[in-house]
Amino acid sequence: MEQKDSYNYKIRVDNLNLHFAANHVLKGINLNIPENLITALIGPSGCGKSTLLKCLNRMNDILPDVRIKGRVLLGDEDIYADDVDVTNLRKKVGMVFQRPVAFPISIYENVASAPRVHGVSHKGTLDNIVASSLAKVGLWDEVADKLHKSALTLSLGQQQQLCIARVIASEPEVILLDEPCSALDPISTMKIEERMRQLAKNYTVVIVTHSMQQAARASDYTVFMLSGEIIEACPTGEMFTSPKDSRTENYITGRLF
Numbered sequence: 001m002e003q004k005d006s007y008n009y010k011i012r013v014d015n016l017n018l019h020f021a022a023n024h025v026l027k028g029i030n031l032n033i034p035e036n037l038i039t040a041l042i043g044p045s046g047c048g049k050s051t052l053l054k055c056l057n058r059m060n061d062i063l064p065d066v067r068i069k070g071r072v073l074l075g076d077e078d079i080y081a082d083d084v085d086v087t088n089l090r091k092k093v094g095m096v097f098q099r100p101v102a103f104p105i106s107i108y109e110n111v112a113s114a115p116r117v118h119g120v121s122h123k124g125t126l127d128n129i130v131a132s133s134l135a136k137v138g139l140w141d142e143v144a145d146k147l148h149k150s151a152l153t154l155s156l157g158q159q160q161q162l163c164i165a166r167v168i169a170s171e172p173e174v175i176l177l178d179e180p181c182s183a184l185d186p187i188s189t190m191k192i193e194e195r196m197r198q199l200a201k202n203y204t205v206v207i208v209t210h211s212m213q214q215a216a217r218a219s220d221y222t223v224f225m226l227s228g229e230i231i232e233a234c235p236t237g238e239m240f241t242s243p244k245d246s247r248t249e250n251y252i253t254g255r256l257f
């Protein structure tokens with residue numbers, strides 16, 4: 001699969017293969033991810049979307065029986081090189097999961113814990129990071145007067161916004177979102193999509209989604225995967241109006257599951 005376009009790329013995946021024991025899950029993945037845009041990863045359940053996403057910040061490394069071969073470049077840095085500090089990598093490439101994982105501590109602490117881990121201890125600085133991170137995800141106005149209440153008092157949609165704020169507080173370069181809206185109602189989903197659009201001005205965003213509508217309306221670039229391979233990767237408008245591969249067309253029109 002060849003990508004012919006004129007983007008600046010933030011991430012380059014080069015012949016990436018991943019096995020879970022005998023299961024060959026990612027098969028020779030070559031993919032460039034455009035900088036400061038939203039890339040959607042789509043494809044049927046089990047095709048390897050989450051696994052590929054997790055390879056972008058080395059979240060699969062910790063699993064038993066996993067073998068990973070190939071290269072992933074973040075800018076010029078090979079993130080699988082021996083001398084890479086994985087904690088620092090995950091600060092640069094943050095991840096948000098399907099179910100919001102708000103910690104049972106205050107709203108403030110949920111966000112402040114990330115910069116604190118990275119060495120920020122000055123209260124004024126932490127206050128500023130918390131306020132600006134919450135503002136960037138559109139949650140500040142709703143929580144400004146209850147920062148010290150438990151994060152579990154928030155709605156599920158607000159908790160997901162909080163999780164994104166927590167990632168932002170680490171000042172990442174890339175934000176990975178694995179089906180961030182699948183547990184949310186349509187209004188919360190719309191809020192997250194609006195915020196993603198704002199965030200993409202400053203960050204490279206990669207989102208896994210099962211919703212064709214979400215990919216079509218919220219992303220700039222779309223990658224279609226099938227059985228561990230990338231079938232097609234192109235600007236979103238092109239994918240949804242003139243897919244080049246019949247398998248892509250079958251999937252986006254609902255004829256392939």
Ligand SMILES: Nc1ncnc2c1ncn2[C@@H]1O[C@H](COP(=O)(O)OP(=O)(O)OP(=O)(O)O)[C@@H](O)[C@H]1O
Nearest residue numbers: 020023025043044045046047048049050051052063
């Ligand atoms: N921790 C793991 N250990 C072993 N096999 C795994 C693990 N995680 C995923 N797999 C396998 O890897 C393959 C791809 O799974 P993955 O979760 O990446 O798919 P997906 O496209 O994200 O699916 P879904 O849309 O259902 O989330 C599947 O065959 C799955 O069983």
Ligand SMILES: [Mg+2]
Nearest residue numbers: 049050051208
């Ligand atoms: Mg998945």
